[in-house]
Amino acid sequence: MTVQHATSGPGALSASSLPRSAPQSAEAMRDREQHRQAWLLMLRHRLQRQLDNADAGKLIRRFLLGPWAEVIARVMVQHGEEAPETRACLELVTTLLHSVSPQPDDAARERLRAQLPRLIDALNRGMDVIAMPPTERRTFLDALMRRHARALHLPGCLMAR
Numbered sequence: 001m002t003v004q005h006a007t008s009g010p011g012a013l014s015a016s017s018l019p020r021s022a023p024q025s026a027e028a029m030r031d032r033e034q035h036r037q038a039w040l041l042m043l044r045h046r047l048q049r050q051l052d053n054a055d056a057g058k059l060i061r062r063f064l065l066g067p068w069a070e071v072i073a074r075v076m077v078q079h080g081e082e083a084p085e086t087r088a089c090l091e092l093v094t095t096l097l098h099s100v101s102p103q104p105d106d107a108a109r110e111r112l113r114a115q116l117p118r119l120i121d122a123l124n125r126g127m128d129v130i131a132m133p134p135t136e137r138r139t140f141l142d143a144l145m146r147r148h149a150r151a152l153h154l155p156g157c158l159m160a161r
Contacts, residue, residue, distance in 0.1 A: 033077050040073040047093065054097045059143045064093060067136075071126040092122055100147040109152050116148060 047064050056064070072089045079085040099119055103109040120141070127137050 035081075036073050036077050039076050039081070040069060043069045043072050050093060050097070056097055056100065057143075057147065059140065060096070060100060060147070063140050064096070067130055067132055067140075068093065068126065070130050074129050075126075088122070089126060092119070092126070095119055096123070096144075100144070100151055103151055112148070112152060120144075 044065055047069055051061055051064065068089075072086065075083070075085050075089050095115070096119065099112060099116065103112055123141070123144075124137075
């Protein structure tokens, strides 16, 4: 089982490469469904290692290890382990973690501002894949918006706290 994480940088997120319905052979989907639980365990372990080096906060950590791991596993079943849709879901983890990190200068904050609509769109489409309940979705996105507000403020700014 080899899920490789593409590290093409935070700006590499492409919401258009996230899951869209595409016809798959029933046999191939059945075969991949049998691997889903193993993939889910492997993904959670991998995400945990990635989170060990990040200041993600509890809510984002729970989201990535719970719902987002389920999104990736379902995308793997639907499209395949090495599919562009799977890679996009994996890349989104790095993009999300970067988006809640303090931005060092005006140029970085401007890049993040420009990237946020694509990030939120991609997250919403992923949450659609698992039919995440609206209240859970809203709770997560509200908390994420607060983290983004902090990341976009100047270091040491009172409003950023």
